[in-house]
Amino acid sequence: MNNLSFLSDRKSLALALGLLMMVTVPWWAGNQYQLHMAALICVYWILISGLNLVIGYTGQLSIGHVGLLSIGAYAFAILAGKMGWHPALALVVAGALGGACGLALGLPSLRLPGFYFAMTTMAFALIVNELVLAEVDLTGGGIGLPGPAFPAPLDSPVGFYYLAATLALLVTWLSWNIVRRIWGLGLMAIRDNPVAAQAVGVPLFRVKLMVFVFSGITAGVAGAMFASLQSYITPDTFIFELSLFFFVCIVIGGRGSIVGPFIGTVVLTMMPELVAPLAKLGHFFYGLLLLLVVLVVPEGLGRVFELLHERFWPRPVHNDAITPDLKRLARAIKDQA
Amino acid sequence: MNQSLILPVVSGISNPLCSTESVLAERKSSLEAVNISKDFDGVSALSDVSLSLQPGQVHGLIGPNGSGKTTLLNLLSGYYQPTTGSILHGGLELALSSVQRRAEIGVARTFQKPRLLPTLTVLENAMLGAWSHKQSGFLATAFAFPQVAREDKQLREQATELLHGMGLGYAIGRPANLLGHAEQRFLEITRGLLMKPRFILLDEPAGGLTEHEIEHLGSVIRTLRDAGIGILLVEHHTDFVFRICDRVTTLNVGKMIKRGTPDETRFDPEVIRVYLGA
Numbered sequence: 001m002n003n004l005s006f007l008s009d010r011k012s013l014a015l016a017l018g019l020l021m022m023v024t025v026p027w028w029a030g031n032q033y034q035l036h037m038a039a040l041i042c043v044y045w046i047l048i049s050g051l052n053l054v055i056g057y058t059g060q061l062s063i064g065h066v067g068l069l070s071i072g073a074y075a076f077a078i079l080a081g082k083m084g085w086h087p088a089l090a091l092v093v094a095g096a097l098g099g100a101c102g103l104a105l106g107l108p109s110l111r112l113p114g115f116y117f118a119m120t121t122m123a124f125a126l127i128v129n130e131l132v133l134a135e136v137d138l139t140g141g142g143i144g145l146p147g148p149a150f151p152a153p154l155d156s157p158v159g160f161y162y163l164a165a166t167l168a169l170l171v172t173w174l175s176w177n178i179v180r181r182i183w184g185l186g187l188m189a190i191r192d193n194p195v196a197a198q199a200v201g202v203p204l205f206r207v208k209l210m211v212f213v214f215s216g217i218t219a220g221v222a223g224a225m226f227a228s229l230q231s232y233i234t235p236d237t238f239i240f241e242l243s244l245f246f247f248v249c250i251v252i253g254g255r256g257s258i259v260g261p262f263i264g265t266v267v268l269t270m271m272p273e274l275v276a277p278l279a280k281l282g283h284f285f286y287g288l289l290l291l292l293v294v295l296v297v298p299e300g301l302g303r304v305f306e307l308l309h310e311r312f313w314p315r316p317v318h319n320d321a322i323t324p325d326l327k328r329l330a331r332a333i334k335d336q337a
Numbered sequence: 338m339n340q341s342l343i344l345p346v347v348s349g350i351s352n353p354l355c356s357t358e359s360v361l362a363e364r365k366s367s368l369e370a371v372n373i374s375k376d377f378d379g380v381s382a383l384s385d386v387s388l389s390l391q392p393g394q395v396h397g398l399i400g401p402n403g404s405g406k407t408t409l410l411n412l413l414s415g416y417y418q419p420t421t422g423s424i425l426h427g428g429l430e431l432a433l434s435s436v437q438r439r440a441e442i443g444v445a446r447t448f449q450k451p452r453l454l455p456t457l458t459v460l461e462n463a464m465l466g467a468w469s470h471k472q473s474g475f476l477a478t479a480f481a482f483p484q485v486a487r488e489d490k491q492l493r494e495q496a497t498e499l500l501h502g503m504g505l506g507y508a509i510g511r512p513a514n515l516l517g518h519a520e521q522r523f524l525e526i527t528r529g530l531l532m533k534p535r536f537i538l539l540d541e542p543a544g545g546l547t548e549h550e551i552e553h554l555g556s557v558i559r560t561l562r563d564a565g566i567g568i569l570l571v572e573h574h575t576d577f578v579f580r581i582c583d584r585v586t587t588l589n590v591g592k593m594i595k596r597g598t599p600d601e602t603r604f605d606p607e608v609i610r611v612y613l614g615a
Contacts, residue, residue, distance in 0.1 A: 173481075174479045174480070175479075177478055177479050177480070177481045177485075178475070178478055178479050181473065181478050181485060181489050182464060182465070182467060182468060182471050182473075182489065182492065183473075183475060183478050185454075185457065185461055185464060185465045185468075186465070186468055188454055188456075188457060189454055189465055192454045192455065192456070193452045193453070193454060195416075195448075195452055196448070196452035196453070196454070196465075198416075198435075198436040198437060198440075199414070199436060199440065199445075199446055199448075199452070200440055200445075200465055200466050200468045200469065200528065200532060201436075201437045201440030201441055201468050201469035201532070202437065202468055203437050210475050214475075214479075256456060320507040320508070321549075322503075322504040322505065322519055322520060322523055322550065322553055323504045323553065324502060324503055324504035324523075324553050324556060324557050324560075325501060325502050325504065325506075326502070326556055326557070326560045327502075328498065328501055328502040329499065329502025329503060329557065329560050330502070330560050330563065330564055331498070331502070332495065332498035332499045332501075332502045332530075333499070333502075333530060333560075333561070333564040333566075334564065335495070335498070336495055336499075336530075336531075336533055337533060
């Protein structure tokens, strides 16, 4: 809803502040590790903002995107590392491959009802990991592969951060364009009321597939960036928990929003750092946060301020009666045709 | 037999019967269910029912609960496929075509229980109706081609005008889950109008409305009729149906028992016996 209305002044201000913060991260990040974390958030967000269209807007609960991330990462490591391609080209191919695999996964699975769809995507993620382990010649098996760096100046932590941030912004812009137009309404109709979506002519399967392929491309690109950021990838990097992590970022952030899942991604990625003195309790806080959000603000973190605002300054509800303006109605129908 | 009637008239051959031409034209522009039967696992819900919706006419569909009214509406709008029989529009056989295809052709509908998107505003819910007419593809939208913004603006204006016309102008920015029952029903009709429909199928639109709101509904339906839209009105408020409809079809246990004008229907002994009561 937020993203469909035109930006108000306050939202523009928040957006400008957010962008300023993103640009200045290298200056106020205390050390290399924090910059690494910022880059990791951007890389995760490239995947999650695409996945957000699938889960948050279209309501298709995919828990297999770590498989697509893994495919992108290994494609990049093999092409840019073993085969010596230019990393930029390898990045593009990793995205294309992610999209193709998204298509191959979406074609049989997106017709299935929710639960079975989720199971199919999970199976996909598990199969990908097993294949990576088995294809030792290609992927290095359990030993893994080095993730090549980008050429200068993108090889430095600062340079890489800006590359990741730019890609993250690009993907955010693309998905924001989708959700604020009639396409976004169509996606949310599939999520909230497929029968009504059909009635207005939304081809459910085709639209779901388009969005899923889009999320596959972003996952592939994110995978390539991930491989380069981690500088070494093994099958252990792409455990199924990472898929759940992406899913939870969106659920905690709130569906039908872009800001919410972004906050979710930042908070959950930083979580181990925020509770560093209690490192052993990291999983505990992760679970606690999920529980709190689901019980207290099921609308998601992204809408906390909005909900507080409504709570303390409720909008007056006018109980107007419907009185049609028939002349205007007749004219509006005529003008349409 | 029906096939021959919907064939286009061969030009150049003068037709001695002018009325035949007008009948043909009427058949081409109407939405027709011809000898429709529908079984669910061998249980017959409708048998051999025919119904013809004309542009600019209100057609009532009445009958006791379980008589097959909603089944017929679902067949016309494509949620069900008939066991036998055809559904025709403009010389096209629609019986097996999808719900979405019918939306493109211009068959809109509302539901017994309004189906809206709860978190979206009234304006957004209405705009969704324009889905089939949008020109902007997924990629054009993602990359914000200039025509996308233009189309979006135009759509917003159309939806705003229609909402004001329907009397929902005051609630335009309200989320649909804060709407009253009548507002939801009127919003669903508005969404249907954004589809630029030739026909709109209303499933018990007066259900749960006050007398006053039913009056408004009636005047809205007359306005749609005068704009040339064909309306199917499935309804239990028989007074309302007889007041507003041009033709009325009465069903009972899946069979048509009467088709006629409101007056013919109202005084038909069989309709009185099975439905209206003495």
